[in-house]
Amino acid sequence: MLPTGKRLGVGSELNVEDFGRVVLGHELGEGGMGIVYRGWLYYDPRGRFAGREPHPVAIKVLHPLLRGRDRAQKMFRREAEALRRLAHPNVVHFFALTEDQGHLALVMELVHGEPLSSIIARAVAARPSPYAPCIPFLLAWHYFAQLLGALAAVHELGILHRDVKPANVLVRPDGVVKLTDFGIARIPTADMSATGGLAPGTGAYMSPEAVRGEPQDARSDLYSAAIVLYEMLTGRTPFDRPERSELMVRAAQLDEAAEPVTALVPSAPAVLDVLMARALAKTAALRPSNAIELGEAFRSALDLPETAGWQAQQEFAALARTVSGLELPAVPETQPDLAPADLAPPPEPIAPADPAAERAEELRRDVVNAFTTQPIRQP
Ligand SMILES: Nc1ncnc2c1ncn2[C@@H]1O[C@H](COP(=O)(O)OP(=O)(O)O)[C@@H](O)[C@H]1O
Ligand SMILES: [Mg+2]
Numbered sequence: 001m002l003p004t005g006k007r008l009g010v011g012s013e014l015n016v017e018d019f020g021r022v023v024l025g026h027e028l029g030e031g032g033m034g035i036v037y038r039g040w041l042y043y044d045p046r047g048r049f050a051g052r053e054p055h056p057v058a059i060k061v062l063h064p065l066l067r068g069r070d071r072a073q074k075m076f077r078r079e080a081e082a083l084r085r086l087a088h089p090n091v092v093h094f095f096a097l098t099e100d101q102g103h104l105a106l107v108m109e110l111v112h113g114e115p116l117s118s119i120i121a122r123a124v125a126a127r128p129s130p131y132a133p134c135i136p137f138l139l140a141w142h143y144f145a146q147l148l149g150a151l152a153a154v155h156e157l158g159i160l161h162r163d164v165k166p167a168n169v170l171v172r173p174d175g176v177v178k179l180t181d182f183g184i185a186r187i188p189t190a191d192m193s194a195t196g197g198l199a200p201g202t203g204a205y206m207s208p209e210a211v212r213g214e215p216q217d218a219r220s221d222l223y224s225a226a227i228v229l230y231e232m233l234t235g236r237t238p239f240d241r242p243e244r245s246e247l248m249v250r251a252a253q254l255d256e257a258a259e260p261v262t263a264l265v266p267s268a269p270a271v272l273d274v275l276m277a278r279a280l281a282k283t284a285a286l287r288p289s290n291a292i293e294l295g296e297a298f299r300s301a302l303d304l305p306e307t308a309g310w311q312a313q314q315e316f317a318a319l320a321r322t323v324s325g326l327e328l329p330a331v332p333e334t335q336p337d338l339a340p341a342d343l344a345p346p347p348e349p350i351a352p353a354d355p356a357a358e359r360a361e362e363l364r365r366d367v368v369n370a371f372t373t374q375p376i377r378q379p
Contacts (some may be wrong), residue, residue: 007035008061014105020044022059022107031167032202033184034062041095053278057095060106062184073097079159079183079208083353085324086157087360088316089367090150092170092180101217111178114211116143116228117166124235131266136237137302143169144229145295146177146371149313151225152291156320157220159183162216164224166231174372204237208282211250219284222294226279229298234264238280254282271301292317316363325361 008014012024039059043049080094087093093109123134133140136200147169160166162184166178168181207223209216231237238258240249258280260273275297281287288294290313299310316323 005075006098008103009035012058014098014100014103016041016096016100016107018047018051019096019107022098022105023059024059026060032063033181034060036060038110039107058092058108058110060108062104062106070264076183081158082157083154083182083325084253086153086320087323088150088153088320089364090146090177090179090371091154091182092178094182106184108180109178111170111172111180113170113172113178115167116169116171116177116232119171120166120231120235123232127235133233133265133268135232137233137268138304140229140301141299141304142175142371143171143177143232144225144298145307145310145313147179147225148176148291148295148369149310149316149367150179151218152220152295152313152317153180153320155221155291156317157324160216160218161221161224162210163202163205164221165202165229166228167300169228176368176371203253204240204265206250206253207284208254209284211253217284218290219287222287223284225291226294230258230261230276230280231239233261233268236264248355269301269303272298275301277349280336307370309367312363312366312370316360316367319356319360319363322356 008024010025014022016022016026020043021040022039022041025040028036028038028052037056037059040053040054041057043052045051070265077097080097083091083094092111095107095109098105098107147164151164154161159182161179163181163184164179168179170178170180172178203211205224206228207216207220210220227237239252239256244252258276261276262270262273263269266278278297279287279294285294288297295310295313298304360377
């Protein structure tokens with residue numbers, strides 16, 4: 001928790017290199033990594049975005065202990081640049097990472113919506129019967145398909161989210177989902193003892209390899225995404241219990257089997273249990289290998305129609321590398337910090353071929369249009 005004396009008040013300003021400055025408004029919320037404020041971005045009248053109108057943003061001031069080491073911050077910025085080019089409609093747009101007056105802050109798109117975690121909490125309280133899923137199957141798929149679409153595209157770029165959980169899935173009132181907090185688990189704590197020496201992440205959603213501090217890949221994010229689906233349907237995550245500590249939850253990720261969904265939601269088809277067991281396999285090699293495959297498996301298990309929105313997600317993911325125009329070289333996970341000089345400069349962006357850029361723009365519209373229609377009223 002940030003000491004109150006260190007909190008930035010309404011009207012505080014932070015300089016954002018290359019952009020201008022942000023002025024902070026009221027607090028939107030506080031999470032494990034810092035405090036999120038509403039705010040405004042004012043472009044520097046002499047900078048490269050001169051003349052643009054100021055616009056509303058969300059500013060996440062990171063906890064003072066999150067002092068990104070140089071290499072971690074560099075990788076974070078490079079991934080953020082690739083995500084900016086990708087401009088996936090289900091990913092919160094990221095403007096800048098800034099360090100000013102001793103504060104490290106992220107400037108991003110302001111989403112008018114609420115986290116999926118609140119929607120789940122409300123659905124649990126209003127569950128119509130102990131046989132029914134907390135969030136109806138069709139609505140759960142509506143959220144899940146957008147989460148998977150975002151993951152499918154960014155995984156194509158070699159980018160991992162690393163902290164997939166309902167608190168990072170923001171849902172607008174029109175039903176469009178925005179995944180936020182990409183890669184910020186990369187910015188490590190300067191002092192690991194502050195977290196009891198634990199790797200960053202939220203135990204209830206962490207893959208076994210993340211718990212062990214081993215290298216992760218797309219299947220680690222997919223494991224977490226499957227837990228999000230499990231929670232939407234059953235109202236709880238498979239491994240946390242009120243009496244368990246964070247450490248016990250993480251330990252359970254390693255060797256405990258999740259209770260079958262049908263034991264908690266009797267109206268769910270049995271095939272869902274098979275599928276969930278595969279998605280939550282302790283060994284990554286046994287899980288579905290990509291987000292589209294995972295989505296297709298659930299869609300057919302639940303006998304849901306192949307929608308235009310889900311098709312657009314698949315096509316967008318297939319275009320992701322071309323659209324972002326950035327090839328990110330793979331960087332080994334467990335390597336210790338390197339001197340900045342050891343890092344190759346980011347490759348020059350390749351301008352996307354016009355037909356691909358145009359198709360991508362169409363697909364962005366298709367995704368938003370398709371998912372703007374609510375299949376069922378939100379709880
Ligand atoms: N881009 C955004 N736009 C609007 N609200 C946001 C945004 N990002 C985060 N928030 C709000 O701030 C709260 C805290 O965010 P965060 O620090 O990411 O929490 P957590 O660690 O739980 O993910 C979120 O629950 C959400 O309500
Ligand atoms: Mg978050």
